[in-house]
Amino acid sequence: MSLLRRNIPLLASVAVYAALYVGASLAYHHFCSLRVLINLFEENAPLGLTAVGMTFVILAGGIDLSVGSVMALCSIVIAVLIEQHGWHPLAALALALGLSTLLGTGMGCIIHYLQIAPFIVTLAGMFFARGLALIISVEPVPIRAAGHAWLGGLGIPLTGQLDIPITALVFLGALFVAAYVTVLTPIGRSVYALGGDEEAALLMGLRIGRTKVFVYTVSGFCSGLAGVLFTLYQSAGNPSAGVGMELDAIAAVVVGGTLLTGGVGGVCGTLIGVLIFGTIQTAIIFDGRLSSWWTRVAIGTLLLLFVLLQRALTSATGRRKAQHVSG
Amino acid sequence: MGVRVWAACLPAGSIAVVSDPLLQMRGIDKWFPGVHALNHVDFSVRPGEVHALIGGNGAGKSTLLKVLTGVLRADGGSITFEGTPLVCGSPAEAVRCGISTIYQEVNLVRTLSVAENLLLGRAPRAWYGLSWRRMRMRAVELLGGLGIDIDVSRPLGSYPVGVQQMVCVARAVDTDARLIVMDEPTSSLDARETRRFFALLEQLRARGLSVIFVTHFLDQVYRISDRITILRNGRQVGVFEAAALPRTHLVAHMLGRSPAEVEAAAGATAAASAVAPERPAAEHATTLGGATPVLSVHDLGRCGTLAPVSLAARAGEVLGFAGLLGSGRTELARLVFGADRADSGVFEVDGRRVKIKGPRRAILLGLAMAPEDRQADGLVQDLSVRENIVLALQAAGRRGAAGGRTGSENAGCGDAGGRGGGFGWGARARQRSLARRFVEQLGIVCADLDQPVRNLSGGNQQKVILARWLACRPRVLILDEPTRGIDVGAKAEIERLVRELCRAGLAVIFISAELDEVARLSDRVLVLRDRRAVGTLERSRISEEAIMAAIAGKGGQEPFQQP
Structure with a gap:
């Protein structure tokens, strides 16, 4: 009973996703195919990765607005290093990942040690990374190196003509690792404790500082990885990529059942959130008649509904608590 | 005489082996x-x-x-x-x-499970990471050892505070404290x-x-x-x-x-209380008999919170709410003040029917409430004494004129209300003089008016809240546990203030968990049990024992049920 109740937001997300998928499959010919499903994962891998990082941050009660910009910065750094400086693709990827992780750690340290609101710090990080990306190159830089193309072409063959592409694999892999970390490691549980009640977590003797820096580091790394996937998928680096993506990521996390106030939720929900996002987008493309901006309207509506649902649930438990406390 | 044992001295005539202090x-x-x-x-x-x-x-x-x-x-x-x-x-x-x-x-973290709250930081591991199964087993074992039997996988926040508190203790025991x-x-x-x-x-x-x-x-x-x-x-x-x-x-x-x-x-108090019931009753009979209540409420209720209750607050009278924790005292006060939305109920102020849709409306009608949790609901901890006092005045600026009309001379508020709590330098000077007057009248101990409220003791914080509401010149003052968590001296002081305010013509609704306090102070006591009113005691019948009997039910033997 209580298990069911606790998971209502997640179950609601799953229900919405199932309804969307079944509805679209019935409405549009060929929607219900493996290829469409794989495309869904492939196209939304960058968003999915930033959302996974964002899940950590939101679970810990924070927010990271820099993810889209960091992704763009990484993509352009990779492109420029490979194309203009002749770096080996792997070295370029590694450097970009290191850079984004460092950015995340830096922001985490500022947030924790200087006690500045994450909203402001990551907003600054967002401008910083975007600006840096545009300084490196104003225009998108295509990547033509053979090594990079080979990397992007990797995949696990599924049927004769169908592969699970590397981008989808990396996304799923990251999701798996994130799920493992949040559920089965002490630091993962510290994230939940921190988001649930920072003061209490501190008094329980948990290492709050380390946990806080950790979540922003994870988010930085995930954004970097999203940048890597972006270059693999697009074969280019683009300094203007991912504008507004941080908000999409937040939306996906919340639609996936994670409380924006922290402490409750998880990465599995985020997967569902991202899939809902992607399914709506794909369905609208399939339809062909609708403006693609309808995606936003749909997501906006869903987001509102989910927040209302969470509100209803938390206030229900809150009232129960109040009854016990007050006289 | 108490045996005075100084630290590290041997206890006189000790039976136990004297050990070094821990x-x-x-x-x-x-x-x-x-x-x-x-x-x-x-x-x-x-x-x-x-x-x-x-x-x-x-x-x-x-x-x-x-x-x-x-x-x-x-x-x-x-x-x-x-x-x-x-x-x-x-x-x-x-x-x-x-x-x-x-x-x-x-x-503890309310959103986490009981098991995690107990063991986080030193949770049992397996080769693949945290072992949830062993964590639950450990938690059950640990709580069982202390006689607590609950489902450890539920979130801590889903349990009553008493259980949460015991989980805290269990955690402390387990950290080898x-x-x-x-x-x-x-x-x-x-x-x-x-x-x-x-x-x-x-x-x-x-x-x-x-x-x-x-x-x-x-x-x-x-x-x-x-x-x-x-x-x-x-x-x-x-x-x-x-x-x-x-x-x-x-x-x-x-x-x-x-x-x-x-x-x-x-001894003197005991002697005084023996005759006390007669005197105020007589006083009220002459001064207030038959007067229209300032505020009367009929069948005020809210589904799941409180069964419909009727009450009347008269000028110059203290109406006490008595009941056990969770009996609905605070809930009733909040409904009266409009802080929670009632399902049913009719309000009358001075015999005229009014609607109270929210605290703002209640304040305009001359109600004021000092909430139970002064830390969270009552005071803005980082603002100064002065700012906290004038806060309600700013919120209810329009009330000033109304206050003047009713002309209640409570606690000598004088010209305070008419000017509202406007901004600007002139207003600031007036705010200071207003705040200073209350600080003096209520005996608030603070270094100066600009000291943050955070640094005051509980009793003084409570007085700041009182001052704030008095500054709006209310006609009905609701005090929800004003003496909770403050020392004996400050309690006596608050009681004295309440009496004074009453004498000045205020109607006071006084809520306290301590029955002796309610009994001493109230002219009438509304007794609540299990979220419903079980009766009202008039002055001559008020005593701690009578209230307890009312709370306990007719026979007085009936065990209490927590809702």
Whole structure:
């Protein structure tokens, strides 16, 4: 009973996703195919990765607005290093990942040690990374190196003509690792404790500082990885990529059942959130008649509904608590 | 005379083997800006004892405990724990040293499961990571050992505060604490929960753990503690064996009086209370008989919160709400004030029907409420005394004119209301004079008007809230537990203020968990049980016993059911 109740937001997300998928499959010919499903994962891998990082941050009660910009910065750094400086693709990827992780750690340290609101710090990080990306190159830089193309072409063959592409694999892999970390490691549980009640977590003797820096580091790394996937998928680096993506990521996390106030939720929900996002987008493309901006309207509506649902649930438990406390 | 046993001295005629103290704090000094919060305080705890630390507000209990648990650093003195000097810079470090703290408000993570709350930080591992199965088993075992049987995989927040508090203790026991500091752990527990909590304390004592127990309930001090250390104004007044210290002496030491004086006063009060019921009743019959109530409420109720209740508040009268914790006292007050939306009910002010849709409307109609939790709901902790006092005035600027019309001369508010709480320099000067007047009238002890409210003691904070509402010149003042968590002296002061306000023509609704207080102060008492009103006692019938009988039901034997 209580298990069911606790998971209502997640179950609601799953229900919405199932309804969307079944509805679209019935409405549009060929929607219900493996290829469409794989495309869904492939196209939304960058968003999915930033959302996974964002899940950590939101679970810990924070927010990271820099993810889209960091992704763009990484993509352009990779492109420029490979194309203009002749770096080996792997070295370029590694450097970009290191850079984004460092950015995340830096922001985490500022947030924790200087006690500045994450909203402001990551907003600054967002401008910083975007600006840096545009300084490196104003225009998108295509990547033509053979090594990079080979990397992007990797995949696990599924049927004769169908592969699970590397981008989808990396996304799923990251999701798996994130799920493992949040559920089965002490630091993962510290994230939940921190988001649930920072003061209490501190008094329980948990290492709050380390946990806080950790979540922003994870988010930085995930954004970097999203940048890597972006270059693999697009074969280019683009300094203007991912504008507004941080908000999409937040939306996906919340639609996936994670409380924006922290402490409750998880990465599995985020997967569902991202899939809902992607399914709506794909369905609208399939339809062909609708403006693609309808995606936003749909997501906006869903987001509102989910927040209302969470509100209803938390206030229900809150009232129960109040009854016990007050006289 | 109480046997005075100084720290580290041998207990007189002891039966037990005298052991070295577990904790020894010597000559602790702590300065805050302008305040000598701890003045050379000595404090020691023996192994396996429950040691009550008591004192009025501002006595230095919290500061002493904060120094002990590493939240604050002492300016002087030494701390020895288990024979070695204790140096810890944070509560987490203190936990590692074997000192755990249970705070007044539960300090665990409500969104996490009970099991995690117990074991987080040292959860059992398996080769693949945390082992949830073993974590649950450990948690069940741990709680079972303390006689607590609950589903450990549910979130902690889904349990009542009493259970949460016990989970806190279980966690402390499991972190291998040798000393558990409990800062008013029972303040939000009802009688049954408190009983269970004390049973738990007995178990801890039997296991040889030491407990420092801070509380404002003197009954509980005697029920559970072995020794008592009394602090007053930052000094240690004495260390006593609980069994050898008469209650009057304890109160005397807390108040800084001689025991004989207090005994005499207690006798006088008893004599006074014997005749008290007659006098006010007569007074009211002449002055107020048959007057229209300032505020009357009919069938006010809210589904799931409170069964419909009717009540009337008359000018110059105190209407008390009495009932156990959770009986619906606060809920009723909130409904009257419009803080919660009622399902049913009719309001009348001066006999005219009105609608109260929210606190703002209630304030405009001349109602004021000082909420129960002054930390969270009542005061803006970082604002100054002055700002806090004029806050409500700003919110209800329009009320000023109305206040003038009704012309209630309560507590000499004079010209305050008419000017509202406007902004700008002129207003600021008026705000200052207004605030200063209240500070003087109510006897608020603060360094100056711009001191943040955070730094005041509980009793003084409560007075600031009172001042704020009085500044709006209300006609009905609702006080929800104004004396909760404040010391005896401050309580008496609040009582005196309430009487004065009444005399000035205010209608007061007074809520308190302490029945003797309600009985002393009220002209009528509305008794609540299980979220419904069970009756109203008129002045001549009010006594602690009568209220208790009403709460207990007709037979007085009926066991209480918590909702």
